[in-house]
Amino acid sequence: MIWKGWPELGFDRHSRRYSRITWLLFAGCYLSLVGCRQESKTGGLATTNNVESIRIGEFSSLTGPLAGLGQYTHMGVQLALEEINAAGGLEGRPFEVLAEDTGSKAGTAAPLVRKLIARDHVVALIGEGASGRCLEGAYVAQGAGIPLVSPAATDPQVTAVGDCIFRVCYTDPFQGTVMAKFAREQLKAKRIGLLVDASSSYSVGLVDFFKKRLLADGGEVAGEQRYNAGDKDFRAQLTALKATHPEAIFAPCYFGDAGLILRQARELGLTTPMLGGDGWEAPELVEIAGLAAEGALFPVHFSVSSTVESSRHFVEQFTQRFHKPPTGVSALGYDTMKLIADSIRRAGSTDKTAVREALRSTKNWTGVTGVLTLDEERNARKPATIVRVEQGRLVFVTIVEP
Amino acid sequence: MTELLQQVINGLSMGAIYALIALGYTMVYGVLRFINFAHSDVFMLGAFVAYYTARAFGRWGFVMGGYLGGIAILLLSMTACAVVGIVIERLAYRPLRRRSTLTVLITAIGVSLLLQNGGQLVFGVNPKAFPDIFPSSTLNLGGLVINSNQLVVLGVAIALLSALHWIVQHTRIGTAMRAVSFNATAASLVGIDTNRIISFTFGMGSALAGAGGVLYAMNYPSIEPLMGNSPGLKAFIAAVLGGIGSLPGAALGGMLLGFVETGVSGTRWSTFRDAIAFAILIGILLFRPAGLLGRNRVEKV
Amino acid sequence: MPSWLNRSQLLLMATLAVVGIAQSLSGRLDSYILSVAMGVGINIILASSLNLINGFTGQFSLGHAGFMAVGAYTAAVLTGRLAPQWSPLFGGQVFLLFPAALIVGGIVAALAGALVGAPSLRLKGDYLAIVTLGFGEIIKVIFQNLEFVGGAKGLNGIPDYSNLLWVFGTAAITVYTVWALLNSSYGRGFLAVADDEIAAEAMGLNTTRYKMVAFVVGAFFAGIAGGLFAHLNNSINPSGFDFNKSIEIVVMVILGGMGRHIGVILAAILLTVLTEMLREFGDYRMVIYSVLLILLMLTRPQGLFIWPTRKAARRQNA
Structure with a gap:
């Protein structure tokens, strides 16, 4: 019944005023209802004792x-x-x-x-x-x-x-700091290039903390390049980084990207040490990067060869x-x-x-x-364990204590 | 200077792949007037077919790593993709031939989702390392670094584009394709089997996508079931940029996009890359609503 | 029936009242059901507002998620970051602050809609689709690069103000507005544009203006839906407002039968509930979803809920 007639918006002046009053009253009731409801918004959680497992x-x-x-x-x-x-x-x-x-x-x-x-x-x-x-x-x-x-x-x-x-x-601060410390103290690298996945909070976070520690330790950022999730071609970024002559490159991301980054970096003749984050760790990293993975350094939570x-x-x-x-x-x-x-x-x-x-x-x-x-x-x-890829295997390098 | 040349080479190899995928979009649009969203997933299938055939070849003891083996794998994967493309058209799109293009579009999205998610189940979700199916080496020309795969990509792309041009311009079936694209009803009136032509078009477009997939995987040897999304979208932009429905337009659009992308990538604007690609597209469409090489259709009242 | 309210206004009021009662009882529902219900409501708003653009005005837009993002971010910044400065204006009352934030979010989204619409609405069909898609992606990329709103990390810890009342209240108002707009004498023009743009223009209709109005109104409600979404989920991330999200909404409109009020609402409900129900199937969920989508389109290409109307049936019988 109610669906049959199409409403029209034209009213005469008299009814329009009543319409407005009605709407105002309605809105008033509505808002007060919301106001009452707002405080008690937590209920609905049950306990678990009635289940077996x-x-x-x-x-x-x-x-x-x-x-x-x-x-x-x-x-x-x-x-x-x-x-x-x-x-x-x-x-x-x-x-x-x-x-x-x-x-x-x-x-x-x-x-x-x-x-x-x-x-x-x-x-x-x-x-x-x-x-x-x-x-x-x-x-x-x-x-x-x-x-x-x-x-x-x-x-x-x-x-x-x-x-x-x-x-x-x-955490990321710990990981980023550890890698920066490792780069400065063990690799003796001063100028470090950064490659960030700008659409990943993980990558951005790690680079932030890495940078902070690096600068505090007297290092400097040779260049910072960014890319987006789903990218497969890092040659442009790597070419630009290469031009800044970094002593190491830090590129925290997940292993799928990392494999390609390593491969393309070596293709472009970048021979500097490549550093990553815990996301690099996966058998696929070595499969994708092949020989280019050799020498890559990253922290792990757990070493398979432990x-x-x-x-x-x-x-x-x-x-x-x-x-x-x-x-x-x-x-x-x-x-x-x-x-x-x-x-x-x-x-x-x-x-x-x-x-x-x-x-x-x-x-x-x-x-x-x-x-x-x-x-x-x-x-x-x-502590964080840092490993290096050698002949396709992860080899223990050092432990950095928190 | 070296850096600029380097970027030009990177741009060329990227652009060639975009052009191959864009051609498929544009061919299907030419005959059916709809955007085949599943195209980018046929592209993904191409890479996976090549991955599995390469592994099978290896297991059967074929000599791997020669040019002949590479070409065989490429052709096999193109054929497989052509078949998949024809089957998709037959099962999912043909029943909707007389429906609005929006309906077909949603079906295409369904097919795309099916291929992606089915792919995740069948192939697994982790990126796989794509083997070197062509002999791979790195050439260093005075600081200018070229991977031999980049040259293979460029060569194969040019060969395929020329073959396509020849088929469309100089063969009977190509003429029929152009006729269907020009006016499907009129074409069927002069005795052209439009269904056959449409199947053929789908087959060719999908074969090109398959080739694109293999070449892409050679260049970026990490393949996974969602790998088609990003290049698919770019190729789609390229097709529209060049004027959707126009074959030279798709090639031009692909190349242009490849250059713009690599040009932006090395700069501080790299994270805006996708936005810039779209901004260029929008800019061009506003001045040339039919794309760079597209013909403006006269509206009939 | 009081003479100063017409039927649809009465219906709207009744819906709002029902929602109010539902809200007061919502403490008894478990919070999962509640959140799915609110998801349904938000999708109704999105689908109905897109229906105005895609269905009724016939302009194929693929950028709805972008407008949703604009609204979501604006509202979230207002209630989260700027609340200390703002809330005294509203006496610190959430039930006043929240709708204000939503509406501002809607307005900013509408402005974005106007900004996008002005150049692109000259284009037609697939070209318009790709340009709106492009703008949607550009909006996403901009948010990804705005450090002020968290960049790629997104905004987190947004207060959970959304409840049944706000969500379904807004949904009812959206549906009503679209309905009333289309059935006003002005609004008939939208249908004319969809039917035959050239003829409409020849009749002296300013088709560009109609398209613009549809776009701006659609974007406004998408923005409000975004605000509700942000305050339901406590966090928003630019990558959640990508092209796939826009496609999701388009699917609702098309399955609902393009330019059907009730059909589109039902499709929004169906698809939201369906994706939840398919969770049972784990890894196979999306495969089943896509197969269902293909089968639905093949078997009911005109839309899921299109039956011959009673009038048409009577005509056939006669």
Whole structure:
């Protein structure tokens, strides 16, 4: 009935005045309603005691451009989960990981985390490795008071969101500073060229902190070149950098870009040492860059060739389970899952506040990526291992303490 | 001076690949008047077909790394892409022939999403290292560095463009293509099988995209299922820039875009590169609404 | 029925009232359902406003996400960064500050719309599509390079002011505005432009102005949707407003049947809920989505919700 007639906008003067009054009254009621509602906007969170298994939510980039990062992390989480459950879970209660895919897209994480918290009643969250998406989810987790541990989000902002957000990796300031320190002290390089992925917060953040430390240590920036995500041709940027005669080049990015950058740099006859960030670590780096990868230097969270017993065990198990060697983020994912399970055990309950407190009191906890202590800012305090590519393998160079 | 020459060479090899992809866009637009969004994913398929054939060749013990092997891989991958292109047209676009171009456009976006996401499932999400299918070496001419692959790219692109020009201008089927592009109804009235011509056009366009994919992968040997997005968009700009529907226009547009991109990349404006490419496109369209070499269609009332 | 309100105004008011009641009960819903519902509402605003441009006026625009970004950033900066200076103006009341920020966001987006529209609306069809696409990407790149709003990192920690009331209230107003605009005697011109631009021009209609109005109004609401989106998700990032986002909105308009009010709303609801439901399928989600999209277009190319109207059916029966 109501759909049949088309409304007309022309009214006579009399009715128009009434129309206005009606609308004003309506708007008044409406706004006062909003005003009342605004304060009580938190409800809707359920507790978890009615479920058998202990549910952990995971959100990561399982598809899209950063899927490599997400999938390697997820495999680590999965391995840890299987080991924990094979050992009987928490006093017979198995753990369950609910994984959601952000598709590497901005703006997707917040609804996913809401779903994991409100629908699936997860006890804790494993955050995305990419800092941008992790940050989106962190606000939601913090709002709901559910502890979130990120395996590999290195942006300092992430844990600054609030007291529920933790990470098991080091941060960009630390990484950037370490690389600058390494370049100055060990490589004795003074003039350093920078190549930044301007559309990636990870790359931009690392370069910022690198620059700060470099300048403070008496170094200088030979040149800074920028590119955007999805670029494959870095020859123009590298040609321009080459013209500034740098003694080293720092190019933090993920391994797909890094492989091409290394290759094209060598093609253009750049023979200076190439430095990267933890995103460089993946078997594909050497496959793509081939011989050009030789001599590349970057920090890792975990060295596959590590001789520590627990790390070796992890590499063996992982390779057996997934038929390929793990990367640093796999080890971080593994540690994240184990740490959460351990914290729940230490907390003695699945109550979110108790779990958070247990996480907070993590001290000298031994994981496969090293001995880990969470500081007041809820960041992992652990040293960075710097490796160099030699004959296609990652060779230990040095450990830089925090 | 060396730096400038270096950038010119980089621009040329980039532009040649854009031109190859742009031709596919423009050919399909010429006969069907719609933008084939799935084109950039056929480009991606081209690279992956070459990747897997190269690996298979290696496993079967063929001698790899010679020019002959490279050309065989290139042709195989072009053929595969041509078949994929024809199948896509037959299954997804032909049933919608009489519908508005917007409907076909959305279907094309669906096909594009399918190829990308299907590709992520089938090929895996991590970037793969593309092998050297042509003998690769680096030439150093007094500071000027040229990768032999860049020359191969340029050579193959020029050969394909000339072949295409010959087919369109001097063969029966090329004449039929031009007729369909000029007026499909009139063409069918004089006995041209328009469906066959459209299939053929799709096949050729997709083969060019496939070749573009292989060449691109040779130049930037890291391939993944989403690799088509960025060059696809650029090639699309190139096609419109040159005047969509015009073959020389697409080639010109591609080259122009390649030069502009490399020109901008080495400067402090590099992060605005995409924006600058679009700004140039917009600027040209405002003064020449049909693109550089496009013909202005007279509106019939 | 009171004589001083016409039917559609009454309908709008009723919708707003229902939304108000829904909001007051929303504490009982879980926050996931709430956020999906708000996502639906935001998509309704986006799709309806694009429908004015693409559907009713027949101008193919692919830059809607860009306008959304402008609105999102403006509103987020206003409520986040500038709130200390601004909020005393509103007595520190969120329910006054937030709509003000949204509207300013909408206005800035509308200005952007005018800026983009003025040169490009002379172009037609695919050329207009590519130029709007280009402007959308340019807007994205500009935000990526603006350090003031976080550059590539985006803006984070935006207060979560969006709720059912704001989102669906705005959605109802958007739909009503588009509807009322089209059904005013002025608005018939939009349809004329879509139908046959040359004929419309020959009749003495200023077609450029109509296109411009459609563009500016569409951009305004896209901007408001952006503001709501920013205050729903707590964070925005330039890469979230790319070409794919614009395409998502275009798909809603086309599946809804181009220039159908209700159809486009239903398509917005369907597609938003569908993408959520497909989460069950994990890795296969996007593959299923794309296959569904192709099949839908092949089987119902005229739009999902187009049935022969009762009038047409009666005519057929007679």
